[in-house]
Amino acid sequence: MTLQETRFAADAGAPVRPVPPRTNKPRRRFPAGAAVTVAVLGIFVFAPVYWVLVTALTPTNAVYEFPPRFWPRHVTLQHFTALVHTPVLLHYLINSLVVSIATAVLTVLVSAYTGYSFAKFRYRGRRSLMYLILASQMFPQAVLLITLYLVFSQVGLLNSYLALILSFTTFTLPLCVWMMKGFFDTIPDELIEAAKVDGAGQFAIIHRILLPVSLPGLVATGLFAFIRGWNDFIFALTLGGPDHLTLPPGLANHYIGEFETGWPELMAASLVVSLPVVIGFAVLQRYLVAGLTSGAVKG
Amino acid sequence: MSAPATPSRSSRAGRGLSNGTFGFLLTLPALALFAAVIMYPLIGALTTSLYKQSLVIPGRSFVGLDNFRFVLENQFWPVLKNTLVFAGGATALAVALGLALALALNSRLPGRGFLRGAFIFPWVIPGVVVSFVWLWIFNANYGILNGLLLRLHLVDHPVVWLGQPGTAMWAVIVAKVWASFPWIMVMLLAGLQTVPGTLHEAAALDGAGTLQRFWHVTLPHLRGILGVVVLLELIWNFQHFDTIYVMTNGGPAGATTTFAVAVYNTAFKGFNLGRAGALGALWMVLLLVLVVVYVRLSERGEKR
Numbered sequence: 001m002t003l004q005e006t007r008f009a010a011d012a013g014a015p016v017r018p019v020p021p022r023t024n025k026p027r028r029r030f031p032a033g034a035a036v037t038v039a040v041l042g043i044f045v046f047a048p049v050y051w052v053l054v055t056a057l058t059p060t061n062a063v064y065e066f067p068p069r070f071w072p073r074h075v076t077l078q079h080f081t082a083l084v085h086t087p088v089l090l091h092y093l094i095n096s097l098v099v100s101i102a103t104a105v106l107t108v109l110v111s112a113y114t115g116y117s118f119a120k121f122r123y124r125g126r127r128s129l130m131y132l133i134l135a136s137q138m139f140p141q142a143v144l145l146i147t148l149y150l151v152f153s154q155v156g157l158l159n160s161y162l163a164l165i166l167s168f169t170t171f172t173l174p175l176c177v178w179m180m181k182g183f184f185d186t187i188p189d190e191l192i193e194a195a196k197v198d199g200a201g202q203f204a205i206i207h208r209i210l211l212p213v214s215l216p217g218l219v220a221t222g223l224f225a226f227i228r229g230w231n232d233f234i235f236a237l238t239l240g241g242p243d244h245l246t247l248p249p250g251l252a253n254h255y256i257g258e259f260e261t262g263w264p265e266l267m268a269a270s271l272v273v274s275l276p277v278v279i280g281f282a283v284l285q286r287y288l289v290a291g292l293t294s295g296a297v298k299g
Numbered sequence: 300m301s302a303p304a305t306p307s308r309s310s311r312a313g314r315g316l317s318n319g320t321f322g323f324l325l326t327l328p329a330l331a332l333f334a335a336v337i338m339y340p341l342i343g344a345l346t347t348s349l350y351k352q353s354l355v356i357p358g359r360s361f362v363g364l365d366n367f368r369f370v371l372e373n374q375f376w377p378v379l380k381n382t383l384v385f386a387g388g389a390t391a392l393a394v395a396l397g398l399a400l401a402l403a404l405n406s407r408l409p410g411r412g413f414l415r416g417a418f419i420f421p422w423v424i425p426g427v428v429v430s431f432v433w434l435w436i437f438n439a440n441y442g443i444l445n446g447l448l449l450r451l452h453l454v455d456h457p458v459v460w461l462g463q464p465g466t467a468m469w470a471v472i473v474a475k476v477w478a479s480f481p482w483i484m485v486m487l488l489a490g491l492q493t494v495p496g497t498l499h500e501a502a503a504l505d506g507a508g509t510l511q512r513f514w515h516v517t518l519p520h521l522r523g524i525l526g527v528v529v530l531l532e533l534i535w536n537f538q539h540f541d542t543i544y545v546m547t548n549g550g551p552a553g554a555t556t557t558f559a560v561a562v563y564n565t566a567f568k569g570f571n572l573g574r575a576g577a578l579g580a581l582w583m584v585l586l587l588v589l590v591v592v593y594v595r596l597s598e599r600g601e602k603r
Binding site: 261 | 419
């Protein structure tokens with residue numbers, strides 16, 4: 001589509017070429033309008049981040065002054081150290097790590113084969129399956145939860161790691177299958193044909209050639225899956241029980257309650273929870289657009 | 300479409316490899332998982348809508364369409380209105396801001412590579428953190444927003460942003476837009492970079508102004524990706540849960556109760572699975588329209 005339109009537009013522009021150039025050269029000027037837009041939206045995006053930082057670094061008594069000070073007079077790390085000394089938060093942290101890593105590994109293993117199949121084989125029903133899986137990303141989680149909760153409670157899985165891992169695969173599976181298909185799409189058929197000529201079996205092709213070649217893609221996919229699991233709220237909130245809560249619902253339960261919230265600590269905790277995800281995305285810059293289209297993060 | 304942004308030239312899988320049966324067998328582990336954790340729960344939840352069933356009491360009895368009747372008479376319409384206001388408002392605002400930022404960052408601004416990376420921050424952090432951040436900003440007693448407005452003498456006394464129906468809805472929309480417009484920016488910026496610079500130069504030589512060039516050169520190139528972005532954003536906002544649940548839990552007085560919150564609270568606070576299932580079924584019918592359009596669009600992208 002893009003190519004055709006490009007050519008068409010270029011043709012349309014061609015006959016009028018000999019018009020004398022205007023005095024203004026728009027591409028040379030400093031883009032003032034752009035700068036203003038970036039500044040305004042920059043304030044919208046980063047002022048809240050700044051405020052989180054300030055709150056997390058301000059001594060408690062100064063946080064509850066009104067009207068608030070826009071910059072802190074004293075800076076303290078007490079709220080961060082308080083987090084480390086809250087055992088239940090460390091417990092949530094471990095849960096988050098266990099569940100997110102297990103989900104990522106499980107989903108990547110399972111969907112690597114499916115991604116390869118979708119990318120390189122042709123059979124009846126392939127397209128329907130592909131798009132069913134794509135569409136399943138959009139099934140509402142609150143609806144899926146109804147049955148997941150019932151089934152897990154019947155088989156005694158409620159409040160377990162396995163319940164969280166299985167429920168997390170509802171969103172990591174479509175993501176991983178589609179990302180993986182994208183990576184395998186880029187591997188030329190010739191590579192596989194050549195291996196076949198050399199007498200390699202189907203599984204040898206996958207395990208000795210395909211997976212090593214697409215290792216960066218596999219890692220990227222796994223990282224995106226990890227992030228999705230790390231960010232999940234609704235499944236962990238409902239299926240985790242008190243012992244297997246992950247950080248997001250854990251923090252909500254711990255801090256947002258009937259009483260006045262411990263805001264500076266919560267802001268410090270927010271920064272800490274966000275850190276792995278921010279680092280992950282920094283690592284994944286190259287795959288950013290691919291990940292975002294596959295649903296690496298959901299709104 | 301969902302494939303990574305790699306040039307489609309390198310994919311020469313036109314006819315694919317022989318031995319389709321083996322290919323199908325490869326999908327079986329994922330399909331088994333898919334059937335167990337996605338399809339079965341979905342069908343199960345929809346069936347529940349025909350039963351009187353509680354979360355805490357075992358057993359159920361068939362009641363036909365009673366749940367639907369109850370839900371349509373008592374819950375559906377206000378919840379639909381809230382969902383439309385939330386999804387429509389959040390999507391429109393986020394797309395407008397995302398487009399503006401993408402256009403701005405596509406100009407010759409110094410440091411735009413860094414800016415693109417920095418601006419994505421609100422989108423990647425957990426949705427719960429987004430809620431915490433904005434809960435604190437909108438806090439009636441100590442919040443920075445009230446502090447700022449009071450200092451500028453724009454209000455006389457602190458506003459209880461999350462405690463009034465009108466402002467609460469806007470507060471959650473603002474939080475959601477903050478978190479989602481950076482994603483739109485990244486996607487549209489990728490789209491903008493496919494517009495050849497020579498085209499702009501040619502149009503400028505022909506005397507086309509900025510607005511004309513945007514309309515006739517940029518927009519046609521952006522149409523495909525813009526459609527996908529708007530649709531995805533709409534679908535996600537239509538079922539968004541985290542921000543609303545943590546910030547207002549659907550309140551005050553149900554003013555921010557969207558489908559996601561209503562289904563969740565009916566099932567897990569009210570323990571009424573039948574009604575939750577019925578509400579969920581109606582919700583899914585509406586979502587399905589959007590999803591079908593999205594899949595069609597993706598298929599077209601895939602065939603290219």
